[in-house]
Amino acid sequence: MRIEVLTLFPEIYRSLDVGIIGKALKKNAFEVNVTNIRDYSLDKHKRCDDYPYGGGPGMLMTPQPLHDAISAVDPDRRCVRIYLSPKGVTLNQNLVRELSSKENIMLINGFYEGIDQRIIDLDVDMELSIGDYVLTGGDLASLVVINAVARYVPDVLGRQESTEEESFSDGMLEYPQYTRPQEFMGLSVPEVLLSGNHAEIAKWRKEQSEKITENKRPDLLK
Ligand code: 4FD
DSSP states (O other): OEEEEEESOGGGGGGGGSHHHHHHHHTTSSEEEEEEGGGGOOSTTOOOEEOOTTOOSSOEEOHHHHHHHHHHHOTTOOSEEEEEEEEEEEOOHHHHHHHHTOSEEEEEEOBTTOBOHHHHHHHOSEEEESSSSOOSBSHHHHHHHHHHHHTTSTTTSOSTTOSTTSTTTTSSOOOOOOOSOSEETTEEOOGGGGSOOHHHHHHHHHHHHHHHHHHHOGGGGO
16 A cells, blocks of 8 residues: 655654554655645745735645646545545544555645645545644644554464454453463462463453443444
């Protein structure tokens, strides 16, 4: 899979070069291409913002650099073009899985108070939000999308950290986990986990998942 990113802050994406994602990028398990929207500004000062018609606070991203950057990066509309915005559909694990099956996606990052509506009307396939809060720009939301999607790309996760039995994979929250030592600060690991009885362990974990989900996120059980 190839992820195209359009941004005014390419440096933010250097954080992709570390950890599990960095390792996967190094071995070409997937590709992230970052484009600076400012490079496409035809303004003599390379400005990418302007005042909103009708007045109001703040600045908007002007359409020309955005439209030209989008058209240059994806001339044949091969990408699913995603605009990160608090108005978008809220990201969840099902949507993450769906996006990970696409060959090409483009993440378009707004800044200031957002972008000219005509870019959304002309050039964007979907508006996506990572949750009900506002950030100074879409870039941190894009990093969240890239990270979540990458976990489903073949050869990104090792056997150890596989996507199979985690929180949300069966729509429920994960059971509690323990590692050594057997006793820590007076608290012991639940006996069943030391029993070696795999059927009992699976049953205990399922019960725990149900209990925790019922308590913390009853909305997930519906
Ligand atoms: N919740 C999100 C995405 C972008 C963003 C922006 C209008 C501000 C939060 C459009 C206003 C984009 C999110 C940039 N904040 N900030 O996913």
